[in-house]
Amino acid sequence: MNPLTSRTLHDAQVIGVENVTPKMRRVTVAADALKAMPIDRPAMWMKLFFPMPSNIRAQGRAYTIRAYDAEQGWMAFDVALHGDQGPAAWWIARVRVGDTLQLAGPRSGYWIDPSQHEQVLIGDATALPAIAGIVERLPAGTRAQAFIEIADAGEEQALISPADLTIHWVHSATAFPGTTGKLELAVQQADLPRRCQVFLAGEAFMVRAMRTHLLVDRGILHPSIDAKGYWRLGAADHRDE
Numbered sequence: 001m002n003p004l005t006s007r008t009l010h011d012a013q014v015i016g017v018e019n020v021t022p023k024m025r026r027v028t029v030a031a032d033a034l035k036a037m038p039i040d041r042p043a044m045w046m047k048l049f050f051p052m053p054s055n056i057r058a059q060g061r062a063y064t065i066r067a068y069d070a071e072q073g074w075m076a077f078d079v080a081l082h083g084d085q086g087p088a089a090w091w092i093a094r095v096r097v098g099d100t101l102q103l104a105g106p107r108s109g110y111w112i113d114p115s116q117h118e119q120v121l122i123g124d125a126t127a128l129p130a131i132a133g134i135v136e137r138l139p140a141g142t143r144a145q146a147f148i149e150i151a152d153a154g155e156e157q158a159l160i161s162p163a164d165l166t167i168h169w170v171h172s173a174t175a176f177p178g179t180t181g182k183l184e185l186a187v188q189q190a191d192l193p194r195r196c197q198v199f200l201a202g203e204a205f206m207v208r209a210m211r212t213h214l215l216v217d218r219g220i221l222h223p224s225i226d227a228k229g230y231w232r233l234g235a236a237d238h239r240d241e
Contacts, residue, residue: 014099021155028076035073041109042133049102050091059087064129078129116197119144124178124202135161149183178203204229
């Protein structure tokens, strides 16, 4: 993927807004430029730049592509509503059909290794869109376990997969998902295969702790773990490490 092309800004318009769950909002945007995007993996992401007052620099945040239609030129993003007061959260909470923004990307994504027949997917609510996209693309015959921390049962989603998928939902109650230690405990107590491919994403301190556990305690090889710190508690614009 050309890194310069992935940084080109494209004007887009919001064509749909819906709440998937009380704390997960789906925003669908359309643009002619989206018809030519090289979307070939699950968990790829775009940088969204939200309109700001003229005296404030444009605010960009990365969001996973949840669905994509090349022919029609639209993309959907599922955004976890944290309840914080940052500019991205302010825009997402008030977005309406017809609003405009700019996009750059796509980037990254999760490569599904065809030689791996065991998948382990770990993440908080912010990683749920990526995990949902990954399980949809897993080959039949794959055995997958997903460990996902969300606020409560009302945030659970029906994940569809050709794989033999087992989902372990963890509820954070009033705390931010990914910050309670409950997700780490669920993974530590689970029966995991040593030979597997791992997708791990969410709050940065949780991701670091989980990666260490998988490497040191489980003996899973480093190249088999795709770990991303999407956000950090208390930081408005965390950069993945």
